[in-house]
Amino acid sequence: xxxxxxxxxxxxxxxxxxxxxxxxxxxxxxxxxxxxxxxxxxxxxxxxxxxxxxxxxxxxxxxxxxxxxxxxxxxxxxxxxxxxxxxxxxxxxxxxxxxxxxxxxxxxxxxxxxxxxxxxxxxxxxxxxxxxxxxxxxxxxxxxxxxxxxxxxxxxxxxxxxxxxxxxxxxxxxxxxxxxxxxxxxxxxxxxxxxx
Amino acid sequence: xxxxxxxxxxxxxxxxxxxxxxxxxxxxxxxxxxxxxxxxxxxxxxxxxxxxxxxxxxxxxxxxxxxxxxxxxxxxxxxxxxxxxxxxxxxxxxxxxxxxxxxxxxxxxxxxxxxxxxxxxxxxxxxxxxxxxxxxxxxxxxxxxxxxxxxxxxxxxxxxxxxxxxxxxxxxxxxxxxxxxxxxxxxxxxxxxxxx
DNA sequence: CTTTATTGATTGAACGTTCAATAAAGAAAT
DNA sequence: ATTTCTTTATTGAACGTTCAATCAATAAAG
Numbered sequence: 511x512x513x514x515x516x517x518x519x520x521x522x523x524x525x526x527x528x529x530x531x532x533x534x535x536x537x538x539x540x541x542x543x544x545x546x547x548x549x550x551x552x553x554x555x556x557x558x559x560x561x562x563x564x565x566x567x568x569x570x571x572x573x574x575x576x577x578x579x580x581x582x583x584x585x586x587x588x589x590x591x592x593x594x595x596x597x598x599x600x601x602x603x604x605x606x607x608x609x610x611x612x613x614x615x616x617x618x619x620x621x622x623x624x625x626x627x628x629x630x631x632x633x634x635x636x637x638x639x640x641x642x643x644x645x646x647x648x649x650x651x652x653x654x655x656x657x658x659x660x661x662x663x664x665x666x667x668x669x670x671x672x673x674x675x676x677x678x679x680x681x682x683x684x685x686x687x688x689x690x691x692x693x694x695x696x697x698x699x700x701x702x703x704x705x706x
Numbered sequence: 707x708x709x710x711x712x713x714x715x716x717x718x719x720x721x722x723x724x725x726x727x728x729x730x731x732x733x734x735x736x737x738x739x740x741x742x743x744x745x746x747x748x749x750x751x752x753x754x755x756x757x758x759x760x761x762x763x764x765x766x767x768x769x770x771x772x773x774x775x776x777x778x779x780x781x782x783x784x785x786x787x788x789x790x791x792x793x794x795x796x797x798x799x800x801x802x803x804x805x806x807x808x809x810x811x812x813x814x815x816x817x818x819x820x821x822x823x824x825x826x827x828x829x830x831x832x833x834x835x836x837x838x839x840x841x842x843x844x845x846x847x848x849x850x851x852x853x854x855x856x857x858x859x860x861x862x863x864x865x866x867x868x869x870x871x872x873x874x875x876x877x878x879x880x881x882x883x884x885x886x887x888x889x890x891x892x893x894x895x896x897x898x899x900x901x902x
Numbered sequence: 903c904t905t906t907a908t909t910g911a912t913t914g915a916a917c918g919t920t921c922a923a924t925a926a927a928g929a930a931a932t
Numbered sequence: 933a934t935t936t937c938t939t940t941a942t943t944g945a946a947c948g949t950t951c952a953a954t955c956a957a958t959a960a961a962g
Binding site: 744749 | 942944
């Protein structure tokens with residue numbers, strides 16, 4: 511029963527945040543979405559904070575899984591292909607849909623002042639950056655590789671951000687296209703950045 | 707007295723949000739930052755919502771002014787220079803400092819579910835996009851120009867976002883460098899994107 | 903019969919707003 | 933200049949609301 515309820519409540523949390531935002535996502539509203547009573551949340555998550563942490567963990571782990579799956583499916587070890595897989599994983603359809611994207615952004619903003627969420631967000635952030643950096647490193651000096659990794663990560667985040675804010679949601683195909691195009695430009699002429 | 711207090715309270719709002727986040731920025735805490743009593747807020751802004759709206763207006767207007775100032779200072783009409791000025795304006799030091807950046811991101815996130823803030827954010831967003839698009843349009847077909855504008859806007863937002871979240875704050879020099887480099891790449895070989 | 907699952911009313915804390923009271927500042931009149 | 937009147941500025945306590953957490957009671961399961 512426990513794993514069922516936990517999953518149910520996490521899903522309900524995303525639905526509630528998608529509906530009214532993190533600030534108005536009360537335990538009662540979340541519980542109603544899940545079709546249970548409010549007390550259950552404290553029973554399975556120890557309180558509202560535990561539920562929010564569990565929800566963020568779920569999102570981050572799904573995101574990591576989407577990236578890992580695409581990278582494992584590659585037949586090649588080429589850096590370009592791996593970075594492309596990272597891009598595609600970050601725009602995986604399961605991550606880009608309304609509720610998940612809005613919850614993600616809400617957590618992102620509130621992680622500025624919640625140490626627990628900040629830690630989770632940081633781990634995920636470093637993973638993306640380290641992965642990108644490692645692949646770029648195979649094609650250019652460290653300094654350039656770092657700059658490329660930071661820039662591509664920023665573009666990915668920016669596309670996410672704008673996608674979460676527009677009413678129509680993110681056009682994941684166009685986002686992928688723009689990110690891949692940027693990658694192509696970075697790899698074609700990767701000397702320009704060193705002009706510091 | 708009124709303009710003094712309004713300015714004072716807006717500044718205190720940013721300080722409070724920087725300190726504890728939007729969720730915990732209570733009227734009492736804001737008032738304490740400004741050295742006044744809580745009732746004053748309702749007196750000058752009609753309530754907490756009015757104060758938040760006023761604060762976001764201030765940030766957006768400052769940002770717009772920073773961009774406009776740099777563009778007006780240009781001696782040339784070259785698209786590249788204008789886009790460069792837009793980039794520099796968006797990373798103006800007055801906008802990038804801790805309190806402003808964090809407040810900006812907090813509003814951004816909460817604008818998903820607050821119609822008033824969403825309207826303000828939308829106006830600003832469209833302005834940035836339209837400005838970029840118009841300049842790119844002078845150098846390439848409409849379809850490409852739109853793609854470039856969306857991508858550059860996303861990169862700018864992404865750099866902002868990451869800057870607001872890292873404890874050290876945004877390195878505005880590096881952010882400008884990355885954005886300018888991207889711009890150079892877009893203008894150097896602006897045919898790649900049309901391969902749709 | 904014991905453990906687990908679930909409810910929903912209750913509790914206490916925190917918040918935004920209101921408002922009567924007070925202080926300060928000008929304006930008008932003597 | 934002094935007094936009186938009016939307006940504006942400001943306070944802080946009181947009020948009503950909302951929320952998360954608690955817990956005794958109940959139901960279901962093993």
